[in-house]
Amino acid sequence: MSSQTIGLNQELYTYLLANSVREPEILQKLRQETANHPHSVMQISPEQGQFMSLLVQLMSAKKTLEIGVFTGYSSLSVALSLPSDGQLIACDLSEEFTAIAKRYWQAAGVADKIDLRLAPAVETLDTLLAEGQAATFDFAFIDADKENYLNYYERVLQLIRPGGLIAIDNVLWSGRVADPQIQNPSTQAIRNLNQKLHDDERVTISLVPIGDGLTLALKRS
Incomplete structure (x- = not known):
């Protein structure tokens, strides 16, 4: 929930953007549209989107999960990095917000990779577990209502394969x-x-001070 990495002055942040971020035009357009949204603070920063895209590519991830879509910047960042047969299951409650996301997914040619589930995320995660999809996901991003973070984490940890990665947003708040x-x-x-x-020995962690703080949790075998 930060439009830029916290703790950097504007001069240094501008330098970071100019010398690091390679934002595709479609992502730039989405970010610019979302900047005018009443809840624009909910969008992740472009450097965080690029970082997660790099993680997905490093892992050669194919099956991914997102908790909290908003206008779709993070899901589009991930989907653009997936192979042609990759999949992202995206969980959200808002038809209004995700209508914007769907426009950009379509324009970017990745709509067929994204399975949007409009329901309480805990219900969707429980359904995936009931369907036998435990330990089948490569990567997951959690960025939704904070009071449910522990509920999301415990379920996502079951869904992620050993060696899979969970990224959790807003941990510096x-x-x-x-x-x-x-x-x-x-x-x-x-x-x-x-x-x-x-304290969780099931994962190896690193809290990265990018955006509003992003914890990476690697599921151990």
């Missing part, structure tokens, strides 16, 4: 996680998740 005076439910939920991940 604009610095609020480090302020003990802030005790609202979303902030506490992220703190709880961060502590859970730190």
Whole structure:
């Protein structure tokens, strides 16, 4: 939930964009449209989208999962990096927000790779588990309501194969996680998740200070 990596001044951030980000035109157009959206703060930054795209390519991922779509920037970043037979199951509740996403998926020629599930994500994840899809996904991105983060994480961990990767957004929460005076439910939920991940021997982790903080959790064998 940050349009740029936190902790960088504008001069350095501009330099980062100019010397690192290779944003395809279709992603740039989507980002520009979303910038005018009332909830534009929910979009990930372009450098984070590119980073996740690189991770997907490094893993040669084919089967991926996303919890929280919004206008589709992260899902489009991932889908563009998947092979022709790759798949992304995208979970969201909003027909309004995802209508924007679907326009850009279609324009980018990746709509056939994306299976949009409009339902509470916990229900979708439970359905996938009930269908026998545990340990079949290569990569997952979690970026939805914070108070359900632990619920999402536990289910996604079952769905990811050993050696698969989970990326979890907003783990620095604009610095609020480090302020003990802030005790609202979303902030506490992220703190709880961060502590859970730190202590969880089922995964190898790294919290990367990109965007609003992105934790990478590699599922151990």
